[in-house]
Amino acid sequence: MLTGLYVPANRPDRFAKAVAAGPDLVVFDLEDAVPVDAKVSAREWAVAWVAAHHDPVPLGHASDAERTGPRLELRVNSPDTPWLADDLAAVAAVPEIRLRLPKVESAADVLRVLEQVPSARITALIESPLGLERAFAIATADPRVVAIGLGEADLRSSLGVDGPEGLAWARGRLVSASRAAGLGAPMMSVHPRVDDPDGLRRTSIEGRSLGFVGRMAIHPRQLPTILESFTPTAIQLAEATDLLAAVEKAGVSAGGVIVLPDGRMADPAMIGRAQEITTLATDIERSRRGGRG
Template sequence: MTIPLTWLYVPGDRQDTVAKALRSGADVVVIDLEDAVAPDRKEYARAATAEFLSDPQPVPVHVRVNALDGPLAAADLKALAHLTGVAGLRLPKVTSPEQIRRVAHSTAHPLYALLESALGIEHSFAIAQSHPALRGIALGEADLKADLSVRDDAGLDWPRSRVIVAARAANLPPPPQSVHPDTHDLAGLASTCAHGRALGFLGRSAIHPRQLPVIERAYLPTEEELERAERIIKAATAHGGAQALRDGTFIDAAVVAAAHRTLSLAARRG
């Protein structure tokens, strides 16, 4: 199973854009019924998305529904509940585990929680372990930055780490990074991807296809990392148990597991 590194958001009321997104090379396409759709287009976006996803799709398609505490989410969830083209539902502005449990009772689709407020961050571990249907958590940084009155991007590093730790403590995959809002700033995208990878994120959401190759390059292992992983696995296979390599690197079960993850990511290169 391919490890997803790129999650491309597209507006739910633009079916031409959705069709192009499916051919973009993104690992997951996310049809957005929330922020990307104007209020007077919400009902059209829901109906068009439901019709589009009535059949299986060539790549996994998730749908971000409207805020769970608002008037539109119930209709979104009902329209999407049994569609074969839906691979997951992304739930915005989650603040409590009870919200996840309520949604899980109404659909069989995998769920993904977006934490976009101080309260959501504080409840991140409880949310992460709320229900078996929850397959991942991630940040919505634009709303979170506004809620926290953060002026500098570095002010988000603590909540970022909090959510990464919560995900791993609940045995969920490492979260993907939130979007880089400037679609022309590819150098900035690459730089912030490198920082996110250092924090423990895995992959990133995007809002334009030109961002996809930058994200993938940033999150794929380097040749040096790949060679090191191969040395670790070779040594572990030959000798077993904790040991030190010739270069002084100490390896144990956790290091070997990380090496296997590196090789799994490298396999994406074909």
């Protein structure tokens, strides 16, 4: 998934609009976006909407290329709040629901949620130094963990850092943990300023250089910039396409090292990266044709 969009769960008037905006993922936010006195009604609205519209995807079934609409996910309240138990009780009957669990600090946090909602698919948000140190353990806590991500506002405060430089190591650590766990490249956290497209573009490109693919958004107008920022450059795509064509012509796609006409050496690692680049370009083009982003 390349683009994700948060929608406040206490704004049911925005649910269909968020889906129509065309992201690959819509996250109904029961946590930070919802005032305390609106938690109950927000839960009722969001769970009912997701239950009526979500498309269960069995584990191991990669169907994103076949989808005509976004994945739906609920960001529940954090484990240290009194609202999580009611959130989980409300979603327990929804098959294979995707839950975004905030402030995860251990594999045990994930497993406690899965005990209550066994069919859930979990995106674990890491928002503290302790959670960051345990990122790989969290990512591998259970096969039902399908993604990990950073909660950068909380993490920045906990680390006492300002600006992207202070988060560079944390972002790299998350990418490594996600890849090592077999979850692929993670999505970036949101850019909190809707009126700052240049900052969104700059930080997205920085994230792309660290290994992220795609990003969450807080407003539909951010989605085109996110897609643009994570699109491989024309040079990257041309080089990847030429390399794969040369590999196919040489008949060594299963392994080995070849020398391209320009003298470059191509080994399996380079071939794998070229395949990722061409696949990413195809996914982005599919999103654009389908009206997503």
